[in-house]
């Protein structure tokens with residue numbers, strides 16, 4: 409058999425778009441350590457690009473929703489909960505409580521600013537807030553968007569969460585719900601547990617809501633935030649930028665996510681390749697509206713064109 413026609417077996421794990429160089433592929437060949445290679449390097453090393461072309465095909469439609477013909481219920485074997493189940497409470501932790509804020513006298517419009525002594529301490533107002541119906545600092549108590557969040561099958565991931573409605577920057581999206589346990593409990597899930605205050609975690613491995621399925625992205629569009637409600641910490645997700653209906657909602661799992669290095673398929677231009685790994689560059693979503701910044705312009709283009717849909721090789 410002709411030497412050149414021997415197919416070299418390698419596995420493409422993910423790609424990233426380097427701001428300084430160019431698109432790179434994280435490749436693993438046989439038992440060798442995975443390494444980042446540019447398109448040129450790949451072409452010079454490998455004559456047979458069938459696998460790469462397969463990969464391109466696979467990503468051609470990006471992370472668009474694929475028809476869910478198999479009718480698998482994402483919540484199969486899980487228990488959907490309306491609120492957290494507290495199996496652990498850290499009695500030594502000082503959780504701030506709400507006071508009657510001064511917003512009425514300060515002409516605040518909604519209690520959602522640092523001038524509100526509750527909001528500024530991460531505390532939700534109570535129903536007794538003097539702002540009455542104008543008080544919007546009661547997200548977790550009043551708003552429930554869960555009916556507008558759909559769990560869907562993605563091309564790359566098993567499940568993801570897509571929104572039916574628009575969110576503006578800083579809007580409350582939903583609450584992370586599950587069983588509250590001690591972070592020292594050896595039975596807690598490494599994957600589905602999120603920190604809740606000093607020593608507590610919310611474990612959503614079995615008792616959960618749709619937010620259990622939020623995927624990681626190296627440029628997420630949402631982030632979690634602790635809020636104190638009625639003397640208990642709760643975990644809420646807020647929009648980092650405008651999120652449009654039919655967009656997938658993503659968060660950054662952070663550096664402490666899982667002990668096992670897990671490949672990241674987010675395809676963001678700064679993708680670390682590994683969830684929780686070092687990113688190509690940090691992206692500050694607060695600078696989203698500053699078109700003078702070269703990086704922001706690049707990212708705007710990236711999101712406008714959804715580069716992952718056309719990966720040239």
Ligand SMILES: [Zn+2]
Nearest residue numbers: 509511519524
């Ligand atoms: Zn207030």
Ligand SMILES: [Zn+2]
Nearest residue numbers: 519533537543
């Ligand atoms: Zn208020």
Ligand SMILES: [Zn+2]
Nearest residue numbers: 626672674679
């Ligand atoms: Zn990534």
